[in-house]
Amino acid sequence: MLTRRIAIAAVTALLALPVAALAAPLKIVATTGMIADAARQVGGDEVTVTALMGPGVDPHAYRQTRTDIVAMTRADLVLWHGLYLEAQMQDFMHDLERRRTVVAVAEALPKDVLRGHDDYADKFDPHVWMTPLLWKDVVTEVQRALSEARPEAAETFATNAAAHLADLDGLVTYGRSVLDKVPADNRVLLTAHDAFGYFGRDYGFEVLGVQGISTQSEAGLNRISELVNMLVARKITAVFVESSVSDRSVRALIEGAAAQGHTVKIGGELFSDAMGADGTYEGTYLGMLDHNFTTVASALGADVPTRGMNGKLSAGF
Template sequence: MRKHFAFVLALICLAGCQSQENSTPEPKTGESGYTINYPIPVAATVGMVADLVKNVGQEYVDVHQIMGSGVDPHMHKASRDDVVTIMNSDIVFYSGLMLEGKMTDTLIKVSRNKPVFAVTELIDEKTLLEPEDFHGHYDPHVWMDVSAWAQCVDAVKDALIKYDPKHADVYENNAKAYKQQLEQLHEYGQKTLKTIPEDSRTLITSHDAFNYFGRAYGLDVQGVQGISTESEAGLKRINELVDLLVKKKIKAVFVESSVSKKNITALIEGARAQGHQIVIGGELFSDAMGEPGTYEGTYIGMLDHNMTTVARALGGTAPEKGMQDKLTH
């Protein structure tokens, strides 16, 4: 652990020196006192956070995402490239609530030298879930409830305004427009998932990333693993879920893009051994969005995909290509 801290600190010093040597000519000193280069170089840990910053900052930010599609943020450790990316940025945004568990030490150290913001810091605590098995901490998967994640827009807006007050009006307007889009997405989720028959409203996935999703859209959510993918799924838990699948005659379970499929495969095989056939209803995005450059590689596309996929697989009614007719799979 000490070697890792020393490595991080050495890179911080090195990256700081490099950023001074390679800075863009004729930087402007803003009202905030920061030396500002446009577009502002920003580091964001996960895709959902990066997408927030892109929508609020738009042409005034250049966002560098640290963890790509398919990367599990619970398990990710800061690499040499990650630290260089962070140190070459002027502002850093992360989700918080322990999502980036193994990167937290790095983010704390970086915050001593530059602005670092957790986008979940303004969320009303009454909105947050605190599962019994998560050691007194909040469930970090807030983005699964669009109405809750929309509260993070203001955290990004306020941070950008604090850093770059010259463009406060732009950030205010961008944030307002984006929150309107999120409101439409939330309403789509409520309407679409409501069409699932009452006796089929059980969502079983690889790990407990969908508790906010279930609360917001009226589903009973069950994960094989716990909140963090570090937790191991025991045989007892798998047997409990197999019994549930058979008892309720659930027809579909779901895999996740950033989590191993082995536990879901075990559920399917266990149910089959009891004479009940289960199918994989689709792959859901949990801790990471889709590929960059795709609709599913945006936050709205990610949730549109999840809402549409779950509704159709569990017997509800939803457009094949989703809310905006843009889904690619």
């Protein structure tokens, strides 16, 4: 009799739970770490998220593996960036969307806020995560996709998204506060490829890349020579390497400037197409941008908090 009463009580307790609490977590596969982070922030306990591209991985050149294909075909929801970022995966994604729920989250952005692509007349610069003002709209699209995939958890997703968007507002404020302190003559950001165009547009920096928007574009000797002469003529003293791109071309600039008697240093490593190591603050979107804002501002002459916006950065400044 006691056993029967326990069983009845257990069933009654289960019936009292919301439907979403009874369901298994929504299985999500995201291409980039930035999208995966947004899905985790919005989804919370309602989701399990797998990111295909880890720290240091270049999405421009990435091709899906057999393991990736299995994961995506078994997922409840596949989130990819779009805007020709995952160029080598695009055909596969369009084929997959005939059978699974697949959403290109950055494609929801209005075209009038996007920069043109320097290699393709009909495409746009995909690096919208470089400014939280644009990334907020991507987070909202992630929320929409999750809510459509699991309507019974839509209220939870809305609450989580609102909290994350508030954090992004704080990131916007912090970025402006430290980057506005960079002297006018120093507001030049030179990196391995042209990933920081939206950053430059929103924060008032001239942005130059050795390569174009895609890392697949070639950097010729003429381009290297032009940039070396510019560094020397304008007395620019700091350039930046990227975590997901070879530093070879940037070091060629430094050597070229040195040959002309001008010293240029590496101002730091920036996260461009991938976030930091898994399990670290820099391995989150907030930490990625906090690191970039703080690193750029510090290297170009601004006074910055020792460990960034929240005092969580791994390295001090």
